[in-house]
Amino acid sequence: MTSALEKKAERTKLFEDVYSGIIPKRVPIKASMTLEAALEYSEIPVGKTLWDLDPENITTAMDRVCAFIPSDTPAVGGILKNPAVFKILGSKGYSMGQTGYMQHIDLETLKADEYDAFIKDPYTFIVTKSLPRIFENLDTDSPRAGMVLAEAMKAFYDHQAKFNAIKAPVFKKYGYFTPPAGANTLCQASFDLIGDFLRGVKGIYMDVRQRPEKIIEACEAMLPMQVKRGLPAKTHKLGEVFMPLHLGTYLRKKDFEKIYWPSFSKFIHIMAENGQTASLFCEHDWMRYLDLLQDLPENTRIQFEYGDPKIIKEKLGNKHILSGLYPITLTKTGTKQECIDKAKEMIDIMAPGGRFIFNFDKSAMSLDTINIENYAAVIQYVAENTNYQNAGETAKGSDNNPYEKPSTTVSSFESPFYINWKDVPKNEIETSLESTVDPLLQSYEDMLYKMIFTII
Numbered sequence: 001m002t003s004a005l006e007k008k009a010e011r012t013k014l015f016e017d018v019y020s021g022i023i024p025k026r027v028p029i030k031a032s033m034t035l036e037a038a039l040e041y042s043e044i045p046v047g048k049t050l051w052d053l054d055p056e057n058i059t060t061a062m063d064r065v066c067a068f069i070p071s072d073t074p075a076v077g078g079i080l081k082n083p084a085v086f087k088i089l090g091s092k093g094y095s096m097g098q099t100g101y102m103q104h105i106d107l108e109t110l111k112a113d114e115y116d117a118f119i120k121d122p123y124t125f126i127v128t129k130s131l132p133r134i135f136e137n138l139d140t141d142s143p144r145a146g147m148v149l150a151e152a153m154k155a156f157y158d159h160q161a162k163f164n165a166i167k168a169p170v171f172k173k174y175g176y177f178t179p180p181a182g183a184n185t186l187c188q189a190s191f192d193l194i195g196d197f198l199r200g201v202k203g204i205y206m207d208v209r210q211r212p213e214k215i216i217e218a219c220e221a222m223l224p225m226q227v228k229r230g231l232p233a234k235t236h237k238l239g240e241v242f243m244p245l246h247l248g249t250y251l252r253k254k255d256f257e258k259i260y261w262p263s264f265s266k267f268i269h270i271m272a273e274n275g276q277t278a279s280l281f282c283e284h285d286w287m288r289y290l291d292l293l294q295d296l297p298e299n300t301r302i303q304f305e306y307g308d309p310k311i312i313k314e315k316l317g318n319k320h321i322l323s324g325l326y327p328i329t330l331t332k333t334g335t336k337q338e339c340i341d342k343a344k345e346m347i348d349i350m351a352p353g354g355r356f357i358f359n360f361d362k363s364a365m366s367l368d369t370i371n372i373e374n375y376a377a378v379i380q381y382v383a384e385n386t387n388y389q390n391a392g393e394t395a396k397g398s399d400n401n402p403y404e405k406p407s408t409t410v411s412s413f414e415s416p417f418y419i420n421w422k423d424v425p426k427n428e429i430e431t432s433l434e435s436t437v438d439p440l441l442q443s444y445e446d447m448l449y450k451m452i453f454t455i456i
Contacts, residue, residue, distance in 0.1 A: 007175025047100025183239025
């Protein structure tokens with residue numbers, strides 16, 4: 001029987017190979033459901049568990065799912081929203097619904113006539129204007145606002161540490177591939193961040209018609225802030241900056257090319273130059289933009305929600321690492337055999353030549369979106385029936401078609417609301433210990449920075 005350590009080593013090798021342009025032993029599998037869905041499967045209350053993070057309940061729920069779903073990456077994952085943080089801050093955007101799931105509503109925290117102020121210093125605007133508009137307990141001149149932020153930060157990192165401590169032994173038990181700690185980051189495209197958090201979806205599309213140049217300026221002005229979000233302290237070939245992309249497909253192609261693409265492409269090229277590979281989740285239908293995606297750095301990782309697998313493979317399969325496209329709804333509506341037949345079809349199209357990771361078109365966000373037995377059967381089929389005959393060979397590369405790469409020049413991130421502690425005057429003892437003092441103080445500054453972009 002293969003031990004957990006042996007499984008982890010084998011699975012890690014699958015991803016090392018596919019990320020390095022080598023044909024792996026078999027098709028790697030990267031499929032997960034949310035913790036909320038896993039809790040539902042074990043009939044454990046979702047809302048209460050998100051609040052108290054009961055170790056026994058969470059371990060039971062995760063263990064039950066992981067035991068029969070042979071994904072190579074954790075079978076239970078996703079971004080866990082902390083209800084306590086949003087309650088402490090008085091969030092107008094996030095709240096817990098009756099089912100226990102966190103719900104989000106569209107808000108405007110940047111008014112149409114405030115673009116110039118935002119462009120001048122995006123981070124200062126977010127801290128001084130946007131945060132108080134979304135979190136009512138920060139919308140005060142009282143010292144209480146600082147106390148609230150301190151409480152929220154304590155709750156945020158306590159929750160994170162507790163959840164990490166619960167899931168770590170489960171992941172170890174099942175021998176999953178996981179990237180090195182700290183190697184993964186999360187960042188939206190600048191256009192998406194404006195639409196999701198600042199202008200709201202309605203506002204951003206109105207601005208596309210009425211003030212497109214302001215959006216372009218804002219996206220460019222955000223790049224130093226975005227680059228800081230995307231780059232970890234230390235990059236690793238198994239790490240990535242994950243980017244969920246969902247507003248660009250509702251634009252006309254000419255607007256996408258003019259407004260969305262320039263800052264987005266520049267960001268990804270900056271990441272690549274610094275050793276951080278982008279992992280894109282192209283929500284909705286990106287078929288109109290395949291030619292543009294060809295002009296991203298080689299081995300960009302791209303998960304598609306919808307599209308024609310044959311055309312996507314033909315256009316991008318020799319340059320990028322592809323995944324997605326398997327309709328997760330089929331596991332709910334189809335028979336077990338229909339689900340397996342669809343997996344065969346996808347493998348026949350996408351697997352040849354390597355550069356492919358099996359995944360569904362989206363994660364299982366809740367239990368009612370899947371038939372879990374069919375879901376597991378698909379993953380089991382892929383795990384057992386996708387060995388490569390030419391494992392170890394170099395995957396066919398791109399034709400190296402020349403394209404005009406964007407400038408990757410970007411200013412360093414600076415803001416009155418972000419302290420670079422190396423520039424702060426020190427007394428004699430602090431100066432003698434600056435190699436210890438500066439990184440420690442900077443880590444606390446970065447913890448707050450990271451939290452802000454996680455909760456908005």
